[in-house]
Amino acid sequence: MTTSTIRTSVVPFVLDARGTGVAQHLSAEGDAGHEFDTDAYPAFGGKDEAPSPLFYALGALTSCNQVTAALVAKDLGITLGEFIFRIQGDLDTAVLVNGDEGNSNFDKVAVAATVQTDADQATFETFVSEVERRCPVTQLFVRSGLEFVNEWTNAELTR
Template structure:
């Protein structure tokens, strides 16, 4: 890929992985060398010894939203405290497991987030909109065509 040579704002994220069966060991390229494992439920041929890639996808959505929120809050001059997230992805496994025709994607994903902040409601609404627009993982889900519900609420900063 040559995109990174065209624009200096492009940062490549590279994962190397190996595995057997449905389990994998993944290593992120870079100085930190972060490593993680995936597996699957026994119904999908795994031993359930590590989180499913589907949990990692939903977890990436929560953490990317929080990282993006920190950047947006800085731009808007607001302060935040604790974030809490609950994300649910509804997956019809007929395509994955049975090979049925259709889309193997989640049918729907719902994000419920609560953020402690000093922002008033108008600024908070702008904050939520900007986080959704600027978060790469949110955009992966939204642009995939699934039903995406994004409900954020503000709590007083303690």
């Protein structure tokens, strides 16, 4: 494939951002015109008037997993119900705040997900594996080299 070939499967995600200090206002390009704000804790120079970009990164992980799960479930013929996520990212701030040598990434991110499904255990294990493989945000974390823990529980589907 040459660089001039247009792949119809590629969707651009574009944000415009403007800010002062450590706070930003961001606008997603597109018809819906979604907007959101970021800030930081006072220890990082912010006023804590909006979520930290790190919370958005972790929130992107939960929501992208859920979107990907819906796509995978459709492929596997699984019915899904409610999702419950708890995600923890452990960040050593020495590089970010003090300028120490090292990597400013999270040291560890742990995903605990409970999802209601009608899948048997073998199908659920395939489902979880495929969600991890196909989720773009999960792959950003996994490929960054941090310790990534991904534990999913299959809960009984209530109708």
